[in-house]
Amino acid sequence: MKKKKVKGTIKTKIDKVSDSTIRRLTLYHRSLKRMEKQNIERTTSMELAESEGIHPAKIRKDLSYFGTFGCRGVGYEVSTLKRELDHILGFNKPWGLVIIGGGQLGETLIKSQSLKENNFIINKIFEKKPDQLKITTGQTGVFSINQLEKKIDPLKDHIAIIALPHREIQPIIDRLSKLDIKGVLYIASRAVNTPKNMVVMNQDLSLSLGMMTYKVLEKRG
Amino acid sequence: MKKKKVKGTIKTKIDKVSDSTIRRLTLYHRSLKRMEKQNIERTTSMELAESEGIHPAKIRKDLSYFGTFGCRGVGYEVSTLKRELDHILGFNKPWGLVIIGGGQLGETLIKSQSLKENNFIINKIFEKKPDQLKITTGQTGVFSINQLEKKIDPLKDHIAIIALPHREIQPIIDRLSKLDIKGVLYIASRAVNTPKNMVVMNQDLSLSLGMMTYKVLEKRG
């Protein structure tokens, strides 16, 4: 797979890019969003670097995997670069989310401005006991987890966010993998068997807190 | 700073260990917790590797930064290795948490088994309008954010978790930095100025979702 570069636009096919690069692209993207809001029209790799605490050369390198978006001697146009990153990260088209087992989380995410900005829409919430859930969901439907297979439409529901206790996660992931859902993010301290046909990611507060306590101890000596 | 090794126990002083290593230690730790629950007494780097999807040599290397915990030809004793990791990551003594602006999150965390297991205790919850919050907190107090300075005791409240909208995060971090609180984890899409005297980490669902959508797109071609 060879690189194809198209000046001023994104490459069509790309060599495997590292996870760290992708994570940083999301950082650049959020800085650009902020700049756009502040009506800043132009920026440089040095400015972006500073606002996210990253080496400027790294930013230029990261971007270079996808094309050439800047202008020598001048820098980057904020709106253009943001749009390109929208495209690369997939924020240019809407993503349907379903929340499984996190009604409260669902309500929070429905209100979340930053998800809206990035074109994420909460389509459905699944709960063990949907009747007992007291939240304001607007027109977002709340269903029983039993109805997962009946209610999920993989054409509209692209990503599932699972917020359930430990032991309940694996079975749900197994059920989802049969539905051709594209991605699953689960919020729990748990390693799971990840089916090959979807992207499974884990967001875990305990793991982050573990890093935190290590760093605090390290700092204090 | 030179390495000191103490056979069978942890080193007293350690060369700077990379973040990736620390993150993996938390993974090993959670696998060991699971094994302990399942009454598995002994494990090997290969077994641990498999359950977290990591190269076995990497595990041995990661551990070697802190000491020698295994037995050649035999492997590792689950309970011993877990206890050592408890110690390294700081899970051997209790950490007091306060939640700022995430009452609902607070309730969830109070119930969280995995936080309890790792010796994290929710001491206080701060809300803009504590009266309007309808949650079950047990004996955990809910206070107004105005009272932050009055109610936080840095000797007991070690780590703050902030779940507030964008613009409200920086001022809170600035206020916390004056209180000698040791660590802050904020849950939002935002880069903040991090005071030197504390460890500040960011957990952001949007960033994770950005990685997710990239990977989904990459997979689909």
Add this chain to the structure above:
DNA sequence: TAGATTGTTAATCGATTAACAATC
């Protein structure tokens, strides 16, 4: 003892950074 698995060194691989020609 023979077999297994660690701890560690050395080799490899990949990611970061420095440097600079290209060029606005």
Add this chain to the structure above:
DNA sequence: TAGATTGTTAATCGATTAACAATC
């Protein structure tokens, strides 16, 4: 034009993996 900043190559640095002596 002179100054600035990109895009990219080359150099450096660090992390991962292979390999194996040590040893249970």
